Amino acid sequence: MGRRARDRRRQQQQRQERGGGGGGDQAVRAGPGEVKRGGERRADSSGTSLQGWAGGYPEIVKENELFERYYRELGIVPAGEWDAFMAALREPLPATLRITGYRSHAKEILHCLKEKYFRELQDLEVDGQKVEMPQSLSWYPEELAWHTNLSRKILRKSPQLEKFHQFLVSETECGNISRQEAVSMIPPLLLNVSPHHKILDMCAAPGSKTAQLIEMLHADMNVPFPNGFVIANDVDNKRCYLLVHQAKRLNSPCIMVVNHDASSIPNLQIDVDGRKEILFYDRILCDVPCSGDGTMRKNIDVWKKWTTQNGLQLHGLQLRIATRGVEQLAEGGRMVYSTCSLNPIENEAVIASLLEKSQGALELADVSSELPGLKRMPGITKWKVMLKDGQWFEEWKDVPSNRQTQIRPTMFPVKDEEKLKAMNLERCLRILPHHQNTGGFFVAVLIKKSPMPWNKRQPKVHQKLPQRAGDTEVTAANSGNGSDCIIEEPTLAENEESEKMQELQNLDTEQSKKEGVCGPPPSKKMKLFGFKEDPFVFLPEDDPLFLPIQKFYALDPSFPKMNLLTRTQEGKKRQLYMVSKELRNVLLNNSEKMKVINTGIKVWSRNSDGEQFGCAFRLAQEGIYTLYPFIHARIISVCIEDVKILLTQENPFLSKFSSETQKKVKDMAMGSIVLKYDPDPEKPHDLQCPIVLCGWQGKTSLRAFVPKNERLHYLRMMGVEVFKAKRKEEELENKTDEEVQHRLVQAEEGMDVEDKEHDLVTKMEAEIGEESSQSPVESSAMEIENKIEDLDQSSKNANTHVSQEGKDMDASNVKD
Secondary structure, three states, rough: OOOHHHHHOOOOHHHHHOOOOOOOOOOOOOOOOOOOOHOOOOOOOOEEEOOOOOOOOOOOOOOOOOHHHHHHHHHOOOOOOHHHHHHHHHHHEEEEEEEEEOOEEEEEEEHHHHHHHHHHHOOEEEEOOOOOOOOOOOOHHHHHEEEEEOOHHHHHHHHHHHHHHHHHHHHHHOOOOEEOOOHHHHHHHHHOOOOOEEEEEOOOOEEEEEEEEHHHHHHOOOOOOOOEEEEEEEOOHHHHHHHHHHHHOOOOOOOOEEEEOOOOOOOOOEOOOOEEEEOEEEEEEEEEOOOHHHHHHOOHHHHHHHHHHHHHHHHHHHHHHHHHHHHHHHEEEEEEEEEEOOOOOOOOOHHHHHHHOOOEEEEEHHHHHHHOOOOOOEEOOOOOOOOOOOOOOOHHHOOOOOHOOOOOHOOOOOOOHHHHHHOOOHHHHEEEHHHHHOOOOOEEEEEEOOOOOOOOOOOOOOOOOOOOOOOOOOOOOOOOOOOOOOOOOOOHHHHHHHHHHHHHHHHHHHHHHHHHHEEEOOOOOOOOOOOOOOEEEOOOOOOOOOHHHHHHHEEEEOOOHEEEOOOOOOOOOEEEOOOOHHHHHHHHHHOOOEEEEEEOOOEEEEEEHHHHHOEEEEEEHHHHHHHHHHOOEEEEEOOOOOHHHHOOOOEHHHOOOOOHHHHHHOOOEEEEEEEEOOOOOOOOOOOOOOOEEOOOOOOOOOEEEHHHHHHHHHHOOOOOOOOOHHHHHHHHHHHHHHHHHHHHHHHOOOHHHHHHHHHHHHHHHHHHHOOOOOOOOOOOOHHHHHHHHHHHHHHHOOOOOOOOOOOOOOOHHOOO
């Protein structure tokens, strides 16, 4: 028997002798308020039981002497609150969720949560502990954010909470709910976004804050294409695909995901009335990489890994990213700088350095009146720098030369009292965990009053000279801001060479623009990492592909067909996507200098042999809310009972629908249709938000093409119990997968596909309790193919159109 095993046995025996009943649990050293393995609650020294469950990591000791010494000395915690601060850090973080605010369904989801799921949690006990009723975050608008004492572990593992957990998972997948940490919701709120704003999210992955920004752009759901957009950037190529996965849930044509180093993200150009201008952003979110000591409650390994060295190493990068951000901010624009760290080296020191070198171009905004109900601490004006060995330095002059690579002058507070007072560092916000049972966080809101001093006396340059290896990055400001690029005077030979290179580059760029092709940047311009993306090809104005679509759906003349794009230059176009005109402008003018991972939403998908139905393309549910205002044909209004049939039955016959619906479809040609439900104000107990579904009208049937989680969402909103239905649906889905495999094997063996398709229809109809009334000729191959591909695959793959499969990472394993 090993030493550790003997120690465990001895500790178990001691607990049993004391009546502690250690059972088979491993002993864990725990500070005040820390929980033990197995869901036990630990009593503090006063004997009171502390709330919360263990979130795993039983081996990690929640103690760090250097951490306590450092923050005690800095005095960021008010006098008399230190014990409460440390106790809160040792407690698991409450689970929080946010209802997406821009959808018309938000009120219905909130009603469903409060009246059904939250009520079921009343008087519920898990592992002997009473579940507290979820509470809304007092500072988040319209009760759209909630927190509960349920940890993620309990939500996943407890049988009593399985229904609630399924609801959260399903609604999160639809984009109707975001499981996001409370303090992470603060920066987007302080940006004060309007639908016309051009927004840059510099370090966006995994994307929960980006999702908030998209919601704010779509505050008015009657406007399918807001004038603003979000460009979401991340340096990590793999995390960019996670970002795509998050953003795609919201089905917005106004989001673009790019892959760049935020500290050197390139200047983008846009076409304004026929001339090139530098793109400046109205709002910038600068949520920089940090040491993360504010996340100790969920990332418990920070307890053993934390040292002051973490913050010292990140300070330079944080300052470079923030500097690049304010360079690209428009005059009068607002940038929010945030970290999930409490360390002033990563927070106030970065802001003070930025303000000092801006020479009055920037100012800290006073946001004390915003987000009433949020408890916050003001920024500090005095701090010291500590090395990981515990050595303190109060001024830069005290730092020995052998330490000056680790410690830099910008890490120290400003000594000039007048300058320090003018900075108003107290306007920064620091969120402490024990004040409102959250994580730790820091936020500063900066407003740009004038161009940065290093951008002031610059010549107007509308076309950037090509950069060569070793050149410094060119930064620019809009001519409207009275500033442009600084360019060193080249020699005559360099001028001639540059002119030739520029002419060639312009020819290539103009040719690409004429063809509407926006591919990845050339390798000589920038090294490409990760997956190679397919190009973004805009449909030409005279493309014959569009005319049948326009005629079939009777599209409004105002439909912006120039914003349609595909991801292929050759062969058949299988999917059509749509972006806003502003993002089209960005794409066409910057394809040579930025790596675009994803943009646009899918609006049409090609049907095999679809021409026989009058149009080769069927509508895609992902983009239906964007398309619907422009469609004037093939719209069927349905009642709530019809909607329930469409969402609960796989391929219902027309005879099952109301007589009004049957009359409407009687004379309509087969093919893709729009199914619209409008709420009846005289029936307040029915669903009170409109629903738009994509469907397919067959010869004798009518069905909806809606992903699985979205179907469950609509059914919940209508009061239909879907907990058991979900399991049945999964069984049916597995059966359908088997049928697909069986069909493929038979096709490979050279069997008669038409006969097998008819057999497949017969089997599917038998499963839903109907006999087939269709002959082999009447059985539309299109209906079968769409049943297989679109019912199953759309629920799995329709939320993203990245060209390589399997790029998306599991969002549930990444924490914001």
